[in-house]
Amino acid sequence: MTQPVAMPAYDRTKLKPGIVHIGLGNFHRAHMAVYLDDLFAKGLAMDWAILGAGVRAGDARMREALMAQDCLSTVIELDPSGHVARRVGSMVGFIEVQPDNAALIAAMADPAIRIVSLTVTEGGYYVDPATGAFDPAHPDIVADGANPLRPATAFGAILAALRLRRAAGMVPFTVMSCDNLPGNGHVTQAAVVGLARLYDAAFADWVQANVAFPNGMVDRITPATGPRERAMAAKFGLGDDPVPVTCEPFRQWVLEDNFPAGRPPLEAVGVTFTPHVHAFEAMKIRILNGGHAIIAYPGGLMGIEYVHEAMAEPLIAGFLDKVERDEIIPIVPPVPGTDLGDYYTLIRSRFSNPEVADTERRLCLDGSNRQPKFIIPSIADSLAAAKVPRGLILESALWCHYCAGVADDGSVIEPNDPNWDRLQAVARAAAQDPAVWLGMEDIYGAVGRDAAVIACFAGFLRDLGARGTRAVLADYLQG
Template sequence: MKLNEANLNALPAGINVPNYDRKALTPGIVHIGTGNFHRAHMAVYLDDLFGMGLDHDWAILGAGVREGDEKMRRLLETQDYLSSVTERAPDSTSTRIIGAMPGFVPVDPTNAPLIAAMSDAAIRIVSLTVTEGGYFIDPKTGTFSPEHPAIQRDAANPDAPETVFGAIIAALKARRAAGLQPFTVMSCDNVPHNGHVTRDAVIGLARLSDAELAEWIGTSVAFPSSMVDRITPATGPHEIQMIAGLGLEDAAPVTCEPFRQWVIEDNFPAGRPQLEKVGVTFTEAVDAYETMKIRILNGGHAILAYPAGLRDIHFVHEAMQDDQIRAFLDKVEQTEILPIVPPVPDTDLSAYKQLILERCANSAVADTIRRLCLDGSNRQPKFIVPSIRDVVAKGGDATGLILLSALWCRYCFGTSETGAEIAPNDPSWEQLTLVAARAKDDPSVWLAMREVYGDLGENAAVVARFDQLLRAVWADGSQAVIARYLDGTL
């Protein structure tokens, strides 16, 4: 049965549907980037809240600035902007229909419809899921890059911006001229200090064309930080067939793990929905939660993924069934990462680590190693390099983390250890494969990538250890080297 509003009350048994009147919803949030993660995370929390009969004036108006966003809008339009979300655990599966998004702004190259939507007084929050790489961060400095070509284009054409940040600035300018309170801008991306990063991008771009407006944004607009977490695989034929097996036709079904977490800095001058009633944590300690998640979960994903990728392992749970890979993940987490993660309120870090291992082992989610290996050039500087730096600064032994960097380098060579070709899996894949090939004979060139490692490549001890480990991986293979790491003979 086709997923749409008319069919909601006739869907197959076992599929939960919204228990509220979607016609009574009014948008209070414009969300830019309505991919799988958003629909499995923020949209689910709001659906829960609406189901309690609360805050029906905080519905989501979907939006985007890319060609792919327009494809998503057209697809969801045929379903009255409904989405199925299936939570999968080894012993249970549950599917629900999420109705928290009653509309979607048409995507236009000038972003005029998006700017108009955000200029509406009813919109009090603009939230973003634009991926880790969407914030125009200079990899060499870790800060906003005003030199990026897209930013330069928006600076020259502020009334017809191409970027999400240019559209936000134009809408804030329109609201200011109309005497309306500015909306709150909230990043929902897995970026360290995402509130500060978003603020820097918006103000940095505004400063290039209107310094006075930039000053007003800096003093008037809130950019709360947040930490988001839920394992949400990409949708493919398997997921579409799975939902069809339930008797439901959904062209963009979402599957995810049962676990979800959302931690937010409570800084919303224009108001916010009562998300604390559905499990969201509001705290001033977002940075602590974020560091824990980025170092232990996201860092753990990398530790798990690259040895598995070199062995042609397809699914994450299959990697967790490999005794050596699981032991490698556990040892690096326990001995190198946990000791440098700051305390988190009401959280046992060892228990959190154990939860991560259990989540990765969830065979029902069918998350892929290739997804975890994706975009290492953006993820390594955020998830692994800071841990290496902190361990070294405290005089600790970062061998496991440095070995992980060697495994990433070997992966970027472009073939697995069976000789199978690894398809491009990074925006900078061509450059990475060239550097990885050179690093086979001169490992130091890998750490010399300042956009990834910063000045870590100038640390003689780290360079020497990396040199030893990468040469060993090439000479003996990853399994032999990991075995020596695990038994302490490396």
């Protein structure tokens, strides 16, 4: 007997698009799409439905899957007390994915579209890790700068549509990042304006002055879809859905109220609008995302598959507790209306949810993009306070040891980073000279040149190579 599925509690024929969203991965469909689904169920803002879009080849496969099911997404909340499934109906179409993005540009030029939102991953904003600034020399950006009428990137398409709207005397849409980046609005603005400046300085100035890029903090743990998730969908009679989404029950969205072209009343469904987004995002990035990194690499080296299993390992859970309470939480700035200790308790329980079955390998993915955002700033802040954060430095040594590509039991760790070849070569060289790992200037910057960090890192890395993860964690926890 199949379990019941909640269907959209509104007439989808009454929906009209007001948002183009670029990047229809699992997170978007379990987060922003769900908030809008809840809003439409209240009979509100029916002219703010989503048009899906993408700029990569993989997006075309997602388009095919979703269009075959009338753009409905299966979302299964993984509460330990039982799974709850719903069909989310807030998306009403998916723009054809084209190499020159002509259809996407035309859709964004439509005056009915007042927000263009993005989930293009942390690494999709063309940020130079060494400087933290937009990288105008990236080949993708150089190509779009040379051919702005046939752009291949999301930012190039956004600019082409903004140029059409300006020529027609239309109000520009708001550009809203939903990616997990510090100051994601500022980062998006830098990418869009920086690309425009490559071919039209006056237009870049107009974008800078007239287009809104609100900052936002987003949060919901959403594992990748695989056989387990498809089997769950089948239990609800949705076995023909190739792209179901599973997620934890918790979700959070914090936004700056900076939408000159208008916005849906998302506060009616739990979104927090505040001028203090930076405080919320610092809390989340340091405590949650930093926490993910802390448990990821020891679990990966110890052969642990799932995050909740890592949390059940006393050495890893103890490592997380000690680093969070001694080194991260004390340097996180205050957050309005939030107790940081209570927030960490919530995070810890979320990590321990066995129903989510998030994998350690997913948490280990893309450290070259994530470490400079989630871990290294906490090290830098500790150094500025005249403290050497041994636990965070140990986390960095664990990442290095993981990237060498051999687990503690001798098994091979398969490539797990866009820059894996480089990282593996440097990690293996670091076994003889640990300082070469910290010498990756684009990742570590000034932190990697600090003498105390170098000495502490070298000791941990050599100890990991000689004695293994368990022994090193045990020694760290014993002080």
